[in-house]
Amino acid sequence: MIEVKNVTKTYGKKENAFVALYDVSFTIPDGASVAILGKSGSGKSTLMHAMSGLDKPEKGEIVINGKNILTMKQKEIDKFRSREMSFIFQSFFVQANESCYDNVSLPLEIANVSMSRRKAKIEAALKAVELIDKKKSRARDLSGGQKQRLAVARAIVNSPKILFADEPTGNLDSVTGGVVEDLLFGYNKKNNVTLIIVTHDEDLANRCDIQIHIKDGRVESIGGLK
């Protein structure tokens, strides 16, 4: 369970201060799929960063499974992120020079998974996104859709509890985008993993269990929450 309590985040100082998030509160149950909707500049990305511990809001609490990640030390947050969380980005951020295998290996290396246990995990992840035959290809030789599938493989390889996706289909056409969406929702349902998608795509948002609309740093409405 993720509880966001009264989170406020301000950028800049004094007269230049800009409130990115103001008193944001909501709760996400385990295994839910959540869409955070809003126009660009609405604060939705800031919210994702805060929930993943990449950014530190000055007020409020973010409690994940009973622990407030905002009071953790940097070292603990890093460890927490490497074991429990995962990311997919609009621009993929796969390492073009490296093979698909090495790309997927990175989170395991960061999480200190032993060499012997990596291979099976990496191959399982590549199979799940149907890229196992591209194992040794360099990421730069893949198409856009394949790159995002590779990013999905990288995100799921270490069996995270929470999967963040920042505009995962933003750079893809509707067909390849649909494939990636299916992968994400399939993984979310099958493994009971919390999926948090930041998007401004209403169709994608409607596939999610919960829709949180953000406007000017405030929660405008929460839909679908029982």
Next chain:
Amino acid sequence: MKLRDIAIRAGRSLKHAKARTLLTSLAIGVGAFTIVLSLAVGAGGRQYAANIISSNTNERALYNISVKQDGTDSSKPKKFTDAQIANYGGYEMVLLKQSDVDKMAKVDGVESVMPYFTIIPKYVTREGQDKYQANIEPFQSDVKLEYAAGNAKGIENQSVIIPDEYREALGFKNASDAIGQKIQIYIEKGASDPLNPEIKAFEYTVVGVNKKPTVAINGGTALQLTSDNMKVINNFNLQGTPTYGTYMSALVMAKDNVSVKTVKENLDKAGYVSKTAEDLMGFIFQFINVLQAILIGFGALAVLTSVFGIINTQYISVLERTQQIGLMKALGMRRRDVGRLFKFEAAWVGFLGGSIGSILAVIGGTIANPIISKALNIGDASLIIFESSSVAIVIVGLVIVSVVSGILPARKAAKLNPIEALRTE
């Protein structure tokens, strides 16, 4: 993240920027090349010098013994002493007398005293051959000579060792023919009528023929007789002259259980100045060390230049890989590990540069060595000697230097804000 994984990732990202990695490494390589080569030249030079010293001196011996003189100030009148003074082109030296030799023999720690003198005979010849000028020296067992035939083991009072040149001049076809043959040394009697000098022949049996020395400074170019034999000839030669019964210098051997320095001090107390082998040859080492230090200085300068190269390259690398760093940090990579990744890259560059430079230096040195030895006519002696330990130290040192240069860029990478790095708008 495990160090091993960091090292592999660092190596991989260098592999992806081959040209840049190689060029940065080459800058260090120049430094490594210079330093490895200077260390090799130093090692070779020292070994060559040590060879010369051990061939020409004995570490248990004290050389150039002379009587201590007071009043070195030549502008003041000196008190009369009954010392025999020889004057060599304005350089005055007090000659040693038999009494001095006897006195030195009694000094603490002295094993033996051998008076040293050279004799210039009238000429050297053998039956049916031409007459030749020659120098005669006392045989010193500690001067190592190479023999073309025979050896010094059988040297006794009627024996002589001749250089190979004299063997040829005296008409022996090859070295072994000369062994056992007799030659005559003609000596002028001292104080005889200059217009009609009295000359006496001394006959000796050849027991050894020595080759032209490659490392010997003294010895090997003169005929050699035993010290006792020399005295006989010397006395005949100097009879009735002012220098009769004197010696230019002496060689003192220290007892095995006493340090040479102690004996030197004891001799000094007894009134004699002497020099140890170290005193005589120390300057050679000093010269080599200074030369080596200068060369290493140039190498260090090259390394210093390459340090800026590494810093620059690594900064560019950090800028280029902003997104990669951001991603790694988002995935939970610790700041320390991000820093380590870049330090490892710098370490690889240093290792690569150090290795390239060292390998080139070893190849170059190995090729140049025989050419240099030939050009300087020093026989088989090597002036460039590579020691694997010093090469290893140079490489390790350069790796450390590189890591230190990589600290600033690594810190920049570690401090990078992942949110900023992953912003795509």
